[in-house]
Structures are given as C-alpha cells and as structure tokens.
Amino acid sequence: MLTINFHDFPLNDGDLVLDLGCGEGRHVINAYLHGDVTAIGVDLNHRDLLTSRERFLPFAQASGNKQFYLQQADATQLPFADHSIDKIICSEVLEHIPDYQGVLAEIERILKPGGLLAITVPRAWPEKICWWLSSEYHQVEGGHIRIFNGSHLRREIEQRPFNFYKRHWAHALHSPFWWLKCLWWKTQDTNPLIKSYHRLLVWDLMKKPWLTQTLEKWLNPIMGKSVVMYFRKENS
Template identity: 70%
Template sequence: MLTVDFTHFPLTAGDTLLDLGCGEGRHVINAYIAADITAVGVDLSATDLRTAQARQRPFAKVGGHFLLQQADALQLPFADHSFDKIICSEVLEHLPDYAGALREIQRVLKPGGLLAISVPRAWPEKICWAFSAEYHQVEGGHIRIFDSGQLNGEIEQLGFRRYKRHWAHALHAPFWWLKCALWQRQDQSRLIRAYHKLLVWDLMQKPWLTQTLEKLLNPLMGKSVVMYYRTEESQ
C-alpha cells in the first residue's frame, strides 16, 4: 500500500533516492522497480529490514541498485547532499525529535531535490486517540498528532517549498477507528476481520468501486496527509 504517489514525485533514471524509515520496504522497493535508480532504505528495525530485503529479491534486475541499512534518522550515515529525492512516510509521528530528523533530511538532500513527507491527518488520528489510549501508548507508537499546516511551516522554514498536497487511505480511517474502539477484543471481532479482508481485496484487486470511492473520500477523511517539496537550488 503506497502512500506517496509517484505521479507527483517523478523518478528519473540515475536518481539516488532515500526512503527514511523504510520499514518493510513498500516505497523503496516500488521506487527501485519503477526506474533505474539507486534506491536506499534506512530503518532502526533490523527485523523490518530483513523483511524488506526478502521482498525485494524477486524484483532484482539489471539496472539500478538496491541498498538497505540500519540507521538512526538523527544521525544518517551519508554525506551532505547525497540524494536527489527523499521519502519520509509515516515516520515523524514516531520520533521524539522530529525536527532533528528534518534537519538531517535537509542536510543529505541535494539542492533542487525533491522530498515527500506523509503523517497521519489530525482529525482521524484524534478519533483513534479518543477511542484507545493503548493505540498511541504502545512501544513504537504515535507520540504526537501533527497539525499539517504547522508542520508545513516548519519544513518550509528549512528552505523547502511545497508544490503538492493530497490525502490518502480514506478507507483505512474507519478500520482504525473500529480497531481502537474494540482494542481489547479486536482479535475476536468478526467486523474487524471482515473489514480487513475488504482492504486486502482492494489492495490486491484494485476494483473500480473501492478505488473510486477512496478517491472521492480522501479529501474528506483520508487518514494520511501527503506533502511534496522541492529544495532551493542553492543552499
């Protein structure tokens, strides 16, 4: 399930791309498949990185490079201006020092480079928090709710200029509300299991009905806000 839309974040052969907080590899693998680029994924979780490596193997190809590395978002092991493009999707809400991560992104992105950032949208996230304290108190959970306008202002103060914004995953918002409302017995809930099957069907089959419904609902209740930036040509 992709959150970043590569229509708004075009990849060019020869690009060097960083997926910061790549998890199990959804964006970095899709970027590697899409173009002959050097796709680098970093994450703190060695387990997630092993999963990402296994998922990428069937797509190995001639042309482009795929690299994974365990690293801290606050101390990236890369030289200044190393990357043409950076993705940071559903990561900042987990980090105590998200501003430090943004400064590292600024450091390693080339002048004129592109950045895609997504975080949970505020009002759907507030409903999750209201239904369940455990949702955001679990280890590695969300530790803040972002105001996207304020976050955008902080990013633009670092020399980025936003060129596109959209919302994503509207059909997932009610699913998470249900999980939070039934947190203690979610594993036994037939409704949650049925909804999960619907989401998997949508992901795998991409039927016209659910795909169109999500596009219509995303501006109203998309669970994530996705923002795209370009850096200044000279920094």
C-alpha cells in the same frame, strides 16, 4: 499500499532515492521498480529491514542500472554525505520520533539542492479519534507520540530551504478500519467485523476494483488517514 504518488514525485534514471524510515519496504521497493535508480531504505528496526529484504527478493533484477540497499540507522544521525541524495521519502515516520526537528535537519543536510522531498503523517482529525477511542493505540512501544497539524508541519518545513508544491490525502478507507481496531483494541484479532473489514482492504489492494478505488478517491479529501506533502529544496 503506497502513500506517496510517484506521478507527483517523479524519479529520474540515475537518481539516488532514500526511503527514510522504510519499515517493511513498500516505498523503497516501488522506487526501485520505477526506473534505473539506486533505492536505499533506512530504518532503526532490524526486523522490519529483514522483512523488507524478503519482500524485495522476488523483484531483484540482475541487469540494468538498478541498485537496492538497506541500512540500519538513526534518522537523526544518517550515514550519508552532505547534499548526496536526489529524492527523499519520509512516510509515516515523524509521528514516532521525539526529535522530529532533528530528522528534518538531517533531511536538509543530505538532500541535494533542487532535490525532492515527500513527507506523510497521519491526518489530525482521524488520528484524534484513534487516540480518543484507545490509549493503547498510542502507548504501545514504537507508537505515535504526537498528532501533527498538517498545515503547521508544512510551515515548519517551509522555514527551511524547502518550497512546497503539492498536497493530497490518502487511505480514506483505512480510517474506519483503525477506528474499529481502537474501539475493540483488546479483541481486535478475533473481532469478526474487523476481520471482515480487513478482508475488504486486502481485496481492494490486490484487485483494485473500480468501486472501492473510486470511493476512496472521493473520500480522501474528507477523511483520508494520511496527509501527503511534496517539497523541492531550494537551489543554493
């Protein structure tokens, strides 16, 4: 399930692409599949990196110029040289990190002038409903520690040498799913309604039927769970 749209975030052959906070690998693996790029996934969670590696193995190619790497690292202290990365994805990460400004500073440091940055965070009003329905939702270890106002975050990023060029929303069908999970947090694993909704989301992901794909496209501007923003770093 991709949050970034690679049509809005084009990759070129030879690009060094970093998925910062890659989790279980959805974006870094798809970046690898998009062209002859070097795709690097970084995360602090070693278990997620192992899962990412397992998910990548069926797609590994022995030919071509593709390369794939995973690295355990702190997003506020990245092991990359200044101006060394062509494209950076930071999807659903900043809401977890106390020093998110430190992460933005590291992104600014390592991204090449003219390079592209894609950032996604949970949209404010669907996220507020989750927090209202369940305190456990945002109090679990590694959970969300803040709710971002997308426009405010955009302005913060634009105060750095980044130019905004596009915004969209994603995963509208997932907003009610998370509201249901929060409403029945303690019994979510056995709740029949939540289990049925999950099967619907899996069916939508695997089959991509016209009905649900079109419905989500229409609903994303209204209730998309994530806001997705794209920036280009200014040339020095």
